[in-house]
Amino acid sequence: MTGTRSGARGGSGHLVALAALAGILGLWAGVMAFVVRDAALPPEAHGTVxxxxxxxxxxxxxMIALAQADARLVRQAGLGFAWLVQGDGPGLxxxxxxxxxxxxxDDIALLPDMGGCAVVLPRGAQRL
Structure with a gap:
């Protein structure tokens, strides 16, 4: 009988842990939404982005979207959906x-290539 009672108590502990995790993830997602929104470049920005x-x-x-935007591909950013591109005309x-x-x-967010726990700086990059 003791095993049954402790199992029930352990189950409620897991619910508390899951609720705490959900709260932390929700808070993180909210903060990141503001950070990413504020980090976005204005429509008139150009250069390497x-x-x-x-x-x-x-x-x-x-590639079709880049052609429509008159942008040149520099390289893929390591993720399948992020690309480093360049365009000279205002409004890129x-x-x-x-x-x-x-x-x-801004491309500065991509200066170091992140790989697991290691950071590899591109050739010519200076340490800050």
């Missing part, structure tokens, strides 16, 4: 959004 497309967008669709960020990008950010 990080364009984020909806996950699952195929490479062909991304706005054109990328019109072509389907979810967000357009």
């Amino acid at each position: 990080l364009a984020v497309f909806p996950p699952g967008t195929g490479e062909t669709a991304v 960020a706005g054109r990328l959004r019109q072509a389907g990008a979810w967000g357009v950010f």
Whole structure:
């Protein structure tokens, strides 16, 4: 009988832990929504930028969107939906959004290539 009672008590402990985890994840998601929104470039931005497309967008669709936005591909950003692109004309960020990008950010966010717990800086990058 003792095993049954402790099992019931352990189950409620798991519910508390799950509720705490859900609360922390919800708070994190809310904070990240504000951070990402504030980090986005204005529509008139141009130069080298990080364009984020909806996950699952195929490479062909991304290339078409880049062509529509008059942007040149620099490289894929390590994620299947983020691409480092370049465009000289003002309004690049706005054109990328019109072509389907979810967000357009400064390329400084991509300066170090993250890989697990290691950071590899590209050639020519300076430490701050």
